Amino acid sequence: MVSCGTWVEVQAEKVPADTTDLQLLAIRFVDPGHPDEKLGPRYRVWFRNNGNQDIDQPFDVFLFAANDEKLSKDLPQSGVRVGRIAAGEAQCVDIRLPFEVYTMGRDADGQPAPFKVLHVLVDAGQEIKEIKENNNGAHLPPSEILPVDPAAFAVNPEQVEQGGEVTVAGEGFGPQPGRALMVLDGKETDLEILGWSDLGVQLRVPKLPQAAATEAEIIIIRSDRTAANPVKITITP
DSSP states (O other): OOOOSSOOOOOOOOOOTTOOOEEEEEEEEEEOOBTTTTEEEEEEEEEEEOSSSOBOSOEEEEEEEESSSOOOTTSOEEEEEEOOBOTTOEEEEEEEEEGGGGGSEEOTTSOEEOOSEEEEEESTTOOSOOSOOTTSEEEEOGGGSOBOOOEEEEEESSEEETTOEEEEEEEOOOSSOOEEEEEETTEEEEOEEEEEETTEEEEEOOOOSOSSOEEEEEEEEOTTSOBOOOEEEEEEO
């Protein structure tokens, strides 16, 4: 049984000493890509070495986009080469599918529609000799893959005048606007949202009565009420 689509505490499978076993742990949605730049959706895959020996042989982690549960080498695909993984270590990689996955099918009106099933394979080329292979992969509808937890990376500019605009860069904010809070002197204030995407939020800072530069925090809250980490910003008169 493979737990995918959410990050849970997956118990390591017990394997005999001096044997090798790679296990798929989870997959999350990161961002949808961009049509103008011909970028497909990006996903994050977690996997673990359950054995007591390091794996120094490189191996591939691949994603395949399909319209059913049949896996074929001709499907649109992308992968990442993993150099090594230590005994007991869990790693994650980001993989972006080609843009063509958004036009693999047709909807009820005959318009192009995205793929219906995502196949995930750890050690896709079967380069690692393992004690078991049935925990290396999974397939599931994209709608069942949860987004990564929201995370804020940086704010630009780091110092902004009252009433000015600021952008918070990150990931996992979701496609639909949520909320943006500014915490100043222990008080929370909702910020005006000027733009929203999975990877960034553009905001307007309110005009405040402060007469000197003041440090504050901005917290992005996704539409499902999941909050990202706070980022610091300096508000100037």
